[in-house]
Every structure is written in C-alpha cells, then in structure tokens.
Amino acid sequence: MMKDKRAGLIKKTPGYVMTMIVLLILLILSVLLAVTFGSVRIPFRDVYGVILYQLFGIGDASVYGSGKIYDVVCFIRLPRLMLSLAVGMGLAVCGVIMQAVVKNPLAEPYTLGISSGASLGATVAILLGVGARFGSNYVGVMAFLGAFGISVAVVALANIGGRATSVKLLLGGMALSSVCSSFSSFVVYFSSDNDALKNVTFWLMGSFAGASWENITVVLPIVFLALLFFWSQYRSLNLMLLGDEAAITLGTDLHRLRQVYLLVSAAVVGFVVYSSGTIGFVGLIIPHLVRMVFGTDHKKILPICALIGAIFLIWADVLCRIILPGMELPVGLLTSIIGAPCFIYLMVRKRYGFGGGDS
C-alpha cells in the first residue's frame, strides 16, 4: 500500500527508471553500431570478430588477434568511441552541475572561463612550446592546467570580500575569461608559424582524433567517479536552485559545497579538454532537453543526462567521420552547428527565458 502511495507522488515522471533502462540499451547498441562506421570499410563480421576475440578469446587468433583490421578496430575505432562516450557523459553532467552552481539554466561547463583557460594553455603550448617536458600530450596537459587554474582563480576571486555568490562567480568567470582570451590572441597575433596556427584552430574546435587507450584510462574513470559523486549529492544540488537562504533553513550550508562542486567539475572538464579540446554546446543542450522532459530533480536528470550525452557525442563523432568523404570534420564544429540554433530556440521559448528569476 505504501508503494502505491509513493507511485502516486512521482506520477509526473512514471517512466524515468524505464527511460534509463532504454537509454542504457541504446548506449550499448550505439557503441556496437558506431564501431562499424569509419573511413575504411570493414565488414560487420570482422569488426565483431575482433571485439569478441579481445573480450572472450573466442575466434581465430590469426585473423582477429593482429593485422590491419585488428589495428583499426582496437587502436582507432574503439578508443575514439570510448573517448566520445566519456566526453559526452562528462560534459553533460558538468553542464547540469554548473547550471546548479550559478543558479542559471543557461550556464554550461565552460561558463566560468574554463574554455578560455584551456585555450590559453593550449595556445602557449603549441605556439611557444611551453610545457614541452610534460611528454607527448603536453598540449593537453597545458590545456588541463589552464582550465583547472582558471577555475581555482575564479573561486578565489569570488571569495574576496565576503562569501562567493553565484553572481560573483559568474562575473569573476567573465573577467578572467577575457583576460585569458586576450593573452591567447596576443600570442596568436605575434606568431608566424602557420602550421602551428592551424594546429591551434583544429585543437580549439575539439576532436577525438587523438584518442588513445592511455587517454581513456584516465578520462573514463574520472567521469564515472564524478558522476557517482554528483549523483550522491542530488539533495544539495536541488537546494542550490532554491538559493543560499532557503538552503540554510533546510539544513545545508551551500557555501563550501558550491566550491567543491565547481572544482570537481573543473577537473572533469579539464581532463575532457586535455583529451579532446573544447567541444561546445553539449553541456548546455543536453541538460536542457532532459530538464524539459524530466523537470529539475537532480536524482533523475543526472544519470539521464550522462547517458544521452554519451549517445549524442558517439553519433556526432560518427557523423564527423563520414559526412565529408576523405576528410574529417572537427566534432566541436558539428556540435556548434547543431547546438547554436537549439540554444537560440531555447532562449526564445518563454518558459526558459531569463526573466522571473531572482538569480
């Protein structure tokens, strides 16, 4: 009987558990299907042959354990797929978190200047060779440092002269973001190395071309851990949207938590940027779409956002690989082309306007 009552209370989203199961199945199907797409045509049978051999040792080792097909599937397609899954998940989740932290439904993972910080890191790495001692992916490492550094700086700036409020965080982010952008522009303007400039541009647009198992073994666990952490924090995240005063009367002091969430998500975004550059709009559009259907309760929307984000970027990357014959589109470009009109549509829609809020 108790169960019936409970069912009545959450009637508004009866199928949310069902939705998660469906999305999980969709994600698995996406991975299985997406692995067969690519610039080199490989028959289904061979692709799955390699995967089955790798996972369970089934099949003929001489065919599936080495060779060209094995290389393409294991070292190009699967890493890319796993990376786009992790990045999509990470960006969508961090978008949700950032919207809660600054209490504005139009925030995204890069709102607090993280992308500018990352760009600056990458630009000085590529054009000036700063940080070359960090190894082969020193550009990524510098981008991570830039992204994480600027987040720490924003939190510090917002704490000057009293508690860090969401407005102060936003303004601090804007200020530091323009500082970083102007430094990047400065470096770019005085550079004459055309190849490096093209490299910077490609990198800023975001791409999974650099995917490797080394990247994934770092990024994927971090994204999963962050997702679990934030999921466990759903009550505080919900309270964040009510504001600090209401939260205190409900027994939660958000001041500390807000900074913890910000730094955790900065770390996630930093690693995302490290592995694949800046990919825009995923962290804005996915949370929005999910909120439109499932409301704002973070207990529900966090896992759903993670799944949809992963599925979305897997297919966006597939599209990037096959849309232009013989060459590859940067995935960040594609997400912007899809995302910007969606963003304008959401902004114009009355229910998601800026008005009415006291943030």
Add this chain to the structure above:
Amino acid sequence: MKIETQKVELSLGNAKILNGIDLHVGEKEFVGVIGPNGSGKSTLLKCIYRVLQPGKGAVYLDGKPLKSYAVRDSAKKMAVVAQHNYYNFEFSVSEVVLMGRTPHKRAMERDNAEDYEIVREALKTVGMSEFENRSFSTLSGGEQQRIILARALAQKTPCLILDEPTNHLDIKYQFQLMDIVKGLNLTVIAAIHDLNIAAMYCDRLLVVENGLIVKSGTPEEVLTPEFIKAVYEIDADVLKDKNGELHILYHPAYRKMRKDHEESSDV
C-alpha cells in the same frame, strides 16, 4: 520549544541595524514582530534562522547557543517561511515539499515511504493535495506560498518562523495562510506588516524600532491609537467588537487636510 536572544547586535556596512535585542519566546507561543519598514525586524529573524550572524550577542534554542548546533540540527528545530520569491527552474510541487525532509537525511539516504507520507500529509494540511504533480512555477503566488509552508511542515519542527510570509498575497490567502499556521499549535515567531493580522493571530507582540525592542505585550496592550501615531505616524481608532476581536481603523491624512482646507475657506 523556546527561543531566546541576548543583546543581539548587527551592522551591515556602516549602518547598525540591530542595537542589542533581547527576546524570549516560550513554548507554543505565537509571537508577532511588528515595526515600520527598515526597523530591523526581518534582520532580527534572519539572525535567528541563521542567514545572518549577529556581530555581538547570541541566539539560544532551548537554552543552548545556536552556534553549537550544526546547520542540519537547527533545521530540525525550526522551519522558515520567508518572503515570497520566484524560482527559475522546474520543480514539481511534491519535489519542493520533499526538500523539507533534507535535514533528516544523510547524504546517500533515499526517500522512504514515511517521507512520502509526511509530504502527503503536509500538502493536505495546506489544502494543496490535488496539486502534488503540478509544476511549482505554474502556481499562483498564494499557492506557491502554501507549498513553501507545506515544505516547512515537512521538516516536522517544533518551531516555525514566518518572515513576512503574506507579502504580495491578496487578503484571502493572507488569512488562509495565517489560519493554517495558527491551527498547527507550534511555537511561532512571525514578522508581520499588517497590524490587524498581527492583532488577530498573535498571543504577544514585540515592537522593533531602530534596532531595539521598544515595546512588548498582548496586542491589546501594544496597539493603542497613541502607539500607532507615534510609530507609524497615522491616526487610528482601535475598536473591540462583540467577540473581543481587536480592529484597527485608520484615518488617512488627506481627509483631515481637506477638512482643514474647507474650514479655512469657509471663513
């Protein structure tokens, strides 16, 4: 539950808002805090419900200093219905009320059948049961305020603090909200603008002016024509009807001015 403050002082910037407030609210007492705009009544309540910290002095809950309570524990002692404000996000009504259970929950703890039962009961108390699946943002101001009251009830606290809860509400909802609160039989501290409402519902009134409690007593003792003239600068008569209910009748200044004008032009 008892609430006390001892010599609470608070400055915002250079302005001293509270100048040493001593108050005592006893078990199940319904205390109204009145005073003109800017007198510090809202600030005083914010010190009690921990949004502001007193510069000097202290607040005591059941004899223990407020500071010795974790924020979570004080939220189990007192719930707050503050001035009405809007939210930018889509929550359903039952989700908003369910947030009232937050102080009773550990980080990983799930909502259980008891929580849902409490939510259901709170919604019933404020007469909003049929709204449980509606989106909070689609409700009217009065309905939203009743949901916030339900959220406070879901906290299951012995004390309720109302910080001008009926602001922006029309008369029907003002009375409705106060009736519900009165029926709960809890310790209540309420900042109230409307003197008639204060007179009707409160056992005792505290008058805050310039950051000090200048008067305290039953509504009948406090609300005299002389007092209203002195504090609010308006002429008023205070009548008692046959049920013993106190009514304040205001006399706007323009009538007197017009009368004076007519008299002077007659001459």
